[in-house]
Amino acid sequence: MGKSHEKLLNNLEELRKAANLTQQELSESAEVSRKSINAIENGVYVPSTVLALKIAKTLDCSVEEIFKLP
Amino acid sequence: MTFFKRFLVLFICGTVQVFFATYLLLELLGVGLSWHLMNHDIMFIPGILVFLGSGYLTLSYYFLSDEASNNALYDEFTALRYYKLATAGYVINGVGIFILFSVQDWQNWSFELANNMIYQIAAFAWLIFGMLLVWFSIGDYRESKSG
Numbered sequence: 001m002g003k004s005h006e007k008l009l010n011n012l013e014e015l016r017k018a019a020n021l022t023q024q025e026l027s028e029s030a031e032v033s034r035k036s037i038n039a040i041e042n043g044v045y046v047p048s049t050v051l052a053l054k055i056a057k058t059l060d061c062s063v064e065e066i067f068k069l070p
Numbered sequence: 071m072t073f074f075k076r077f078l079v080l081f082i083c084g085t086v087q088v089f090f091a092t093y094l095l096l097e098l099l100g101v102g103l104s105w106h107l108m109n110h111d112i113m114f115i116p117g118i119l120v121f122l123g124s125g126y127l128t129l130s131y132y133f134l135s136d137e138a139s140n141n142a143l144y145d146e147f148t149a150l151r152y153y154k155l156a157t158a159g160y161v162i163n164g165v166g167i168f169i170l171f172s173v174q175d176w177q178n179w180s181f182e183l184a185n186n187m188i189y190q191i192a193a194f195a196w197l198i199f200g201m202l203l204v205w206f207s208i209g210d211y212r213e214s215k216s217g
Contacts, residue, residue: 032142035214039213
C-alpha cells in the first residue's frame, strides 16, 4: 500500500504505473483533474464511489484491489 | 478555460475586493487613514469585476470549454476545497460579526450608529469574501501545477 489516508489505504500509484498510465492519462479517463489523482495517491483525498469505480474501470481491476480499509 | 485563466479571474476579483473592503472597513471604524478616495464612484469597481468574472466563468463552462476541461476544472476535489473555504468563511464571519457587535457604543446608541454598524458588517463580510477568493485562487492554481 502507498501513502494512504488514515481511513483508506490505497494501491493506486502502483496499479497506475503497472498499467503504464500517467496521472494525466488516468485523470482524463476518470473525468477529473490530475491533482485529484495525485491527492488520492498521496492519501490526501478519499474519492467518491463514482470516482473510485471510474478509476477501477480504467485500470481494469476491482475497487477492492485499489482501496482497502486500514 | 484553464486553471491559469481561472486563477487570474478569481485573484484579480479577490484582491480588488480586499483593497476596497479594507479601506471601507477602516474608514467606518474611524481609523485615520492618511489618504482618501476622491471619487467614491470607483467603489463600484469590485462589484463590476465580480459580475464580469462570474459571467465569464459561467459562459466558459456552458459555451466556451470542452467537456474534458470542465471535468478537470470542476471536479469533486475542487468542490471539497470550495466547501472547506466556505466553512472557514462562515466561521470567520461569525466571529467577526460578534466582535463588531462587541465594540459598538451601546451607551449612546442611535440610528446613525446602527446604520454605521450595518455598513461595518457588510464591509467585513465583503473583506472575508475577497480574502477567500484570493486564498482559493492561489491554492487551486498551485495544486494544478504541482499538487
